[in-house]
Amino acid sequence: MKLMLLDEPTTGLDPETKRTTWDVIKSIDKKQTSMLLSTHDMAEADTLADHIVILANGKAIFSGSTTFLKKACSE
Numbered sequence: 001m002k003l004m005l006l007d008e009p010t011t012g013l014d015p016e017t018k019r020t021t022w023d024v025i026k027s028i029d030k031k032q033t034s035m036l037l038s039t040h041d042m043a044e045a046d047t048l049a050d051h052i053v054i055l056a057n058g059k060a061i062f063s064g065s066t067t068f069l070k071k072a073c074s075e
Contacts, residue, residue, distance in 0.1 A: 004028065006037040010044060022047055 009025070010018040025048055028035065039045055045052055046066045054062040054069075062069060 002033040004033055004035045006035065008038055008040070010039075010041070018044075 006025070010021050013021060022044070025035070025037075030050075035048075037045075037048060049066060052062065052064065052066055052069055053060050062072070064072075
């Protein structure tokens, strides 16, 4: 198993390059590689993540799927 750490991988990229980067990230074999990605872009998290952890002041304040996060925020 491999671990890939990505810290704000698309910050500062133009929209086309950002989408290309997303495609490359999505093409990585999830059975062989685990990925930890930090981002402030919720669209990016929604597109790339299976599981989201939101941190505030060094503590996890949310952990779950993007679907669960959307439901929790809309209530």
